[in-house]
Every structure is written in C-alpha cells, then in structure tokens.
Amino acid sequence: MRSGADAIQIRDLSVSYSVVAERSGERKSLLRSTERRLIHALHGVSFNVPAGEVVALIGGNGAGKSTLLKTIVGVLKPAAGQIDLFGRPHLLAPGMGFNRRLSGRENVILGGLAAGMSLDEVKEKQEQIIEFADIGGFIDMPTTTYSSGMFGRLAFAVATHVDTEILLIDEALSAGDASFRERAVDKVGEMCSAAKTIVVVSHSSTMVADMATRAVWLHQGQVRREGEVDEVADAYLAFQADGTETAQMDRSIADR
Amino acid sequence: MSAAPSSSTDVVPILTRRATRSGVPPLRQYLAEAWRFRTFAIHWSRADLKSRNFDTLFGRIWNVLNPLLFGLIYFVFVGIIAGGGLNQLERLGFIIGNLYVWLFFNGTVATGVSSIQSGAGGVLAQSSIPRVILPVASTITAGSLFARSLIAYVPIHFATGRGIHIEMLWLPLAFVVTAIFGFGLALLLAVANVYLRDVSRLLPHMLRLWLYLSPVIWEFTRLGAQDADLLVDLGRLNPMYHGMVVWTVGFGGGLPGSDESLPLSLLVFSGWAVAAVVAGFLLFTSREDDFAIRS
Numbered sequence: 001m002r003s004g005a006d007a008i009q010i011r012d013l014s015v016s017y018s019v020v021a022e023r024s025g026e027r028k029s030l031l032r033s034t035e036r037r038l039i040h041a042l043h044g045v046s047f048n049v050p051a052g053e054v055v056a057l058i059g060g061n062g063a064g065k066s067t068l069l070k071t072i073v074g075v076l077k078p079a080a081g082q083i084d085l086f087g088r089p090h091l092l093a094p095g096m097g098f099n100r101r102l103s104g105r106e107n108v109i110l111g112g113l114a115a116g117m118s119l120d121e122v123k124e125k126q127e128q129i130i131e132f133a134d135i136g137g138f139i140d141m142p143t144t145t146y147s148s149g150m151f152g153r154l155a156f157a158v159a160t161h162v163d164t165e166i167l168l169i170d171e172a173l174s175a176g177d178a179s180f181r182e183r184a185v186d187k188v189g190e191m192c193s194a195a196k197t198i199v200v201v202s203h204s205s206t207m208v209a210d211m212a213t214r215a216v217w218l219h220q221g222q223v224r225r226e227g228e229v230d231e232v233a234d235a236y237l238a239f240q241a242d243g244t245e246t247a248q249m250d251r252s253i254a255d256r
Numbered sequence: 257m258s259a260a261p262s263s264s265t266d267v268v269p270i271l272t273r274r275a276t277r278s279g280v281p282p283l284r285q286y287l288a289e290a291w292r293f294r295t296f297a298i299h300w301s302r303a304d305l306k307s308r309n310f311d312t313l314f315g316r317i318w319n320v321l322n323p324l325l326f327g328l329i330y331f332v333f334v335g336i337i338a339g340g341g342l343n344q345l346e347r348l349g350f351i352i353g354n355l356y357v358w359l360f361f362n363g364t365v366a367t368g369v370s371s372i373q374s375g376a377g378g379v380l381a382q383s384s385i386p387r388v389i390l391p392v393a394s395t396i397t398a399g400s401l402f403a404r405s406l407i408a409y410v411p412i413h414f415a416t417g418r419g420i421h422i423e424m425l426w427l428p429l430a431f432v433v434t435a436i437f438g439f440g441l442a443l444l445l446a447v448a449n450v451y452l453r454d455v456s457r458l459l460p461h462m463l464r465l466w467l468y469l470s471p472v473i474w475e476f477t478r479l480g481a482q483d484a485d486l487l488v489d490l491g492r493l494n495p496m497y498h499g500m501v502v503w504t505v506g507f508g509g510g511l512p513g514s515d516e517s518l519p520l521s522l523l524v525f526s527g528w529a530v531a532a533v534v535a536g537f538l539l540f541t542s543r544e545d546d547f548a549i550r551s
Binding site for chain 2: 075
C-alpha cells in the first residue's frame with residue numbers, strides 16, 4: 001500500500017438494516033408474533049484512515065463501531081455514501097470458516113482460505129500456525145474434542161497469520177489463558193509494526209492507548225470527534241464520567 | 257486523519273463499497289471476488305463431504321450406499337408393491353438412474369438453502385467472501401455425490417439391459433443444466449428463507465411432492481398415454497418434466513411410444529435454468545447483506 005496516502009476513505013456513509021424482533025404484548029397475534037424493525041446504525045460518517053496508521057474506534061454500546069467494521073469488510077452494504085479501500089481488508093475473526101468435525105490441521109487450511117489466503121500461502125504457513133497455536137497432538141484430532149481454550153488458540157493462530165493490507169479488529173483478543181492472551185497481544189502488535197493499516201474496536205482504554213495512534217469516537221452512529229488518540233480518549237472518558245451515556249440502540253431504532 | 261476525503265483521488269481504489277439503487281453490487285467486482293474464493297468453495301465442499309459420515313463405520317462408502325438403498329426402496333415401492341412384479345428388472349435401472357439425478361437436483365437446492373441458513377461457520381457474519389460462494393460449494397458437493405452415486409449406477413445400468421446409446425452424449429450437458437437450474441433455485445429459495453423461515457420447513461415436502469409430479473419414478477410417456485391433452489400441457493409446465501425427459505432418454509435411449517425430442521427438451525430445460533440462475537443471482541446479491549443479520 002502507498003505510504004503517506006489514505007488506506008480507507010469514508011464519505012457520508014449511512015448504514016441501516018432491519019431485524020426481526022418479538023412483538024410486544026397486545027400487538028402479538030396468532031399468525032404474527034414477530035415484526036421487522038429498521039435500525040439506523042450509521043448516518044453521514046466521513047473520515048479517512050491514512051495508510052500505516054492504527055486507528056481506534058471508540059464509543060458506547062450501539063454506537064455503530066462493529067457495524068462500521070462490518071461495512072468496511074463488506075458484510076454489510078451502505079444505505080448511502082461510499083467507502084473506498086486502497087488495500088484488501090481482513091476482519092480478525094477467529095474460527096471463521098472452520099468445520100468443527102474436521103481436525104485442527106484441516107481447519108488451518110479451511111480457515112486460512114476463508115480468510116482470503118491462497119492455498120499455497122496457507123500450506124506454506126501451516127506449520128508456523130500450528131506452532132503458534134501450541135496444542136500438541138490435538139492438532140490431528142477433530143476440533144469437537146478440543147476445549148474452548150484450545151479451539152480459541154487455533155482459531156486465533158489462523159486469523160493472525162493472514163497477510164493483509166488493512167486489518168480490522170473487533171474485540172478479538174480474548175482467546176485462551178493468560179499466557180496465550182499475552183502472546184496474542186504481542187502477535188497483534190507485531191502485525192501493527194509490519195506497517196499495516198489497522199482499525200481496532202475495543203472497550204479497553206489501555207489496549208487502545210497501547211496500540212492506536214489516532215481515534216474516532218462514534219456516538220449514536222455519527223462521528224462525535226476524531227484526532228490524536230489521547231485527545232479523543234480523554235474527551236470520551238469525560239463524556240462517560242458525566243453519566244449521560246446509556247445504551248444507544250433505543251434511540252436509533254425506528255419501527256417499520 | 258483528515259475530515260474529508262482528499263489526497264488519493266488520482267489512485268484508483270481496489271475495492272469500493274457503495275449503495276446501489278437496485279442493491280445489486282457492481283457485477284465485475286463481485287464476480288472477481290467470487291473467483292478469488294473458488295479454492296475455498298472446493299475445500300468447503302470437501303470438508304462438508306468428509307464430515308457428513310465421519311462418525312460412521314462405513315464412512316465415505318455411505319455416499320454410494322445411501323443412493324443405492326434409496327433406489328431399492330423406491331423400486332420395491334413402485335416396481336413391486338404397486339403391481340409391477342419382480343420380473344420388471346429393466347425398471348430397476350430406470351428408477352435408480354432417475355432417482356440419482358433427482359437426488360443431485362434435490363441436494364443442490366436443499367444444501368444451497370441450508371448453507372445460508374447455517375451461517376457457514378461465521379463466514380456470513382464476519383467475512384467479505386461473496387455469499388454466492390456457499391451455494392456454489394453446495395452445488396459442488398451435490399455434483400460430487402452424484403458422481404459417486406454413478407459408481408453404484410453403472411453396474412445396475414448394464415445388469416438391467418439399458419446398454420449404450422448415442423443419446424448418452426447429451427448427458428454431460430444435462431448435468432450442467434441440472435446443476436445450473438438447482439443452483440438458481442437455491443439462490444431464490446435461500447433469500448426467501450432468510451425472510452420467511454417457514455420456507456426451510458416446507459422445502460423437503462415441496463421437493464418430495466415435486467419428485468412425484470415429475471417423471472422420475474414413472475415414465476414420462478404415461479402423460480401421453482392418458483390421452484388427456486390438458487394433463488400433458490400442465491405436465492410440460494414443470495421444468496423438471498423436460499429435465500427428466502432428457503435424463504431418461506439419455507440414460508435409456510428413448511422409451512417406446514415417446515414423441516419427445518431430447519434436444520428440444522434440453523433447450524426448454526436450459527431456458528428454465530438460465531431464467532432461474534439470472535433471477536436468483538440478482539435477488540441473492542441484492543439481499544445478501546441481510547444474511548449476516550438474519551441468518
């Protein structure tokens with residue numbers, strides 16, 4: 001990716017989607033106990049992410065952080081506006097594409113391909129990934145026999161060995177025990193220092209401060225503030241201390 | 257971080273996400289992305305095949321045994337209980353051959369729909385893989401199972417005296433058209449199922465009914481023998497009528513009393529397949545971001 005230029009350009013982005021929710025008391029009927037509700041998750045969001053920067057998305061529950069990541073990666077579509085990507089994005093999603101009935105070794109291949117690696121690339125990195133996961137002889141056993149910690153380690157190992165230009169992280173660093181978590185954070189740090197552009201969502205201010213150089217504060221689906229990470233994080237913490245922030249989803253839901 | 261887009265306007269982005277009026281993504285970009293994940297589709301399909309019978313004694317042999325037993329059950333039901341008698345050995349070949357084709361079609365549709373409903377191991381919720389890859393993988397799975405079922409069919413074909421015919425040369429094309437038709441229907445029904453879960457409950461029953469309404473376990477020449485033009489005309493509205501004519505004639509080299517033309521039937525069946533895949537693709541791609549939320 002070009003240094004000194006933008007990796008991501010977001011212009012007037014709005015995202016909305018509908019969900020099926022249970023109807024409340026009197027509105028329930030024999031035929032229809034559910035109804036569609038439209039959620040306006042993001043409205044008029046504009047900002048650029050320069051190549052090589054680590055940008056943190058901060059904000060309360062329902063602010064639109066995960067929705068923004070999912071729109072960048074292509075899971076959700078914009079309702080209006082545009083995102084231009086000058087590198088291929090990858091959402092760090094441990095376990096994505098795994099088939100629990102297959103062995104760990106086979107899932108390394110499957111998960112790697114699902115993450116966008118070529119077959120040659122996965123085969124080349126297979127031993128490296130297995131070594132990082134450090135689950136011993138279990139690697140040739142079906143993953144249904146794994147403990148949740150072992151599965152998390154393998155899944156994380158696959159997800160973090162993807163060579164990508166734009167890495168998107170959404171609260172994905174909780175795999176395994178304490179010692180593995182430390183290695184996990186180190187691994188992500190290593191990815192950051194490999195001059196990748198990273199957009200990270202985290203509720204941990206320590207992690208944000210450690211990893212990010214810039215921050216965007218989202219509030220009720222809009223950009224409230226953006227800039228240096230310390231400055232934005234301080235403003236957000238002051239806002240939280242005010243006690244005025246509550247779960248924001250209710251205010252962004254409109255009955256269809 | 258700049259507040260507004262600026263600098264790199266002279267550089268073309270490699271990917272653009274934007275709203276489109278129809279909801280259908282830019283076709284060229286979408287197909288290029290789908291092509292990038294073709295290896296994943298093949299491996300996803302292999303994993304599915306491998307995991308289906310992983311805890312059984314016979315393992316992969318079930319991929320051949322299952323359609324064989326299925327065919328024998330229908331032969332007992334149609335050929336013997338319904339009054340055909342044990343001497344109708346040639347019917348065994350006819351019924352089993354057609355049933356394998358139907359299982360292929362049925363599998364393409366049913367597993368295509370369920371691949372979206374299951375969320376595919378987080379693929380729908382977390383990755384940029386074009387969702388069409390999942391029904392593609394299901395079609396590959398159904399095609400692989402069909403190829404394996406042919407291992408069981410070949411000795412039956414010859415044992416029941418169906419022999420070798422020039423019409424067999426049409427069968428590879430019939431395979432492709434059946435796959436396209438099943439794939440197109442899977443796309444349409446996968447979308448319907450996302451909005452109305454009842455579709456997945458109804459699907460097995462509808463497919464079973466469709467099997468009985470199509471000339472799979474009964475000969476297509478029976479429609480003509482009824483001497484009821486309306487019945488024949490109604491029968492011909494069924495795309496699988498034409499599909500099964502192609503397969504029946506392709507496998508068996510025609511039936512006595514048949515006035516159906518194989519190339520014409522294949523042409524009509526191809527028309528249905530193209531219509532299903534175009535409508536399915538447009539609807540599927542215009543709605544696929546809903547899959548992540550609703551699946």
